Amino acid sequence: MNLPELQQQIKNNNLQDKYIFTGEEVAVQKIYIHKIASMKKMEIVYVDFYKQIIDRLSGTDLFGTKALYVVVNDTDILKQESVWNDISTNGNIIIFKYDSLDKRGKFFHYFEDIVVDFPLLSNDVLTMYIQKEIDLCKDYCDELIDICGSNYNRILLEIDKIKNYDIHGEHNYDDYFVALDMQGAFNKDVADIIFEFIEQVMLRRVDNIGVLQKQLTQIGESNLKVITLLYNNFKTILLIQCCKSNDISKTTGLQGNQIYYGKQKTGHYSNSELVYILRLLQKAEHDIKIGLLEESIALDYVLVNII
DSSP states (O other): OOHHHHHHHHHTTOOOSEEEEESSOHHHHHHHHHHHHHHHTOEEEEESOGGGGHHHHHSOOTTOOOEEEEEESOOSTTTOHHHHTTOOOTTOEEEEEESOOOTTSHHHHHTGGGEEEOOOOOHHHHHHHHHHHSOOOHHHHHHHHHHTTTOHHHHHHHHHHHHHTOTTSOOOHHHHHHHHHHTTOSOOOHHHHHHHHHHHHHTTOHHHHHHHHHHHHHTTOOHHHHHHHHHHHHHHHHHHHHOOSSOHHHHHOOOHHHHHHHHTTTTSSOHHHHHHHHHHHHHHHHHHHTTSSOHHHHHHHHHHHHO
16 A cells, blocks of 8 residues: 555545554654544554554443554564454554564565555655745755755754744744754754764763753654664673673674674673663663653653663
């Protein structure tokens, strides 16, 4: 299924009970999730695994309320072929959401008709969305798209900066764009900022962490993504620090670059601290996905407990 087909189903109010969303454009996925929930007057419930909602789906709600369940990156069900045919929604809607999905795999081919891909939007489409928000000339729209790496979520955040610059209500958005760009208000090196932030946390350099975290907030980087990256990096360090073998790669499964860069960050946390941090990050990620922890404060929460 492609995106226009999903749009047509929404327009005709002829929605299916199951979808699989995948792709880079997370902000657009979120828009569609909320649109579907609004149409069906359903609460949105995020979970980590399909098995968490099986009992709810098979039960009877005394008030007849239904939910839109968003199952986020459940890798278990990818291998459970025996349950694929038995996924019943009982009047609810399930959206399986994956950052990426192997199109060669059996899961993809089995559910291909309900897989909706959300690739990065084209420049023409993004320009249209930008100009719906603010009257920005085509050239500056192109620059803004380039600055944000064609990421619609980041574009929306930068548009907010431009709108907030309009303190007198004059709507001179081209001028505001130039002024903000000259001031360096638009963050252009997202990957570098994330890499530097992760490194400073690994090296326990408290003085630098706050500045970089503020930059991550300004560019609208997902706290969930940063927490996942922190988990992966802390796990690498723990594996290296605990490994007694001379052949780290064979023992841990880590690759050359992971070992090389990981070794440069060892020694700043004890093994017991690393175990605690991994549990903390894992719990934070889980609580964000099921709605127990607000993503907007999640990074502050884990950093206070780590540093």
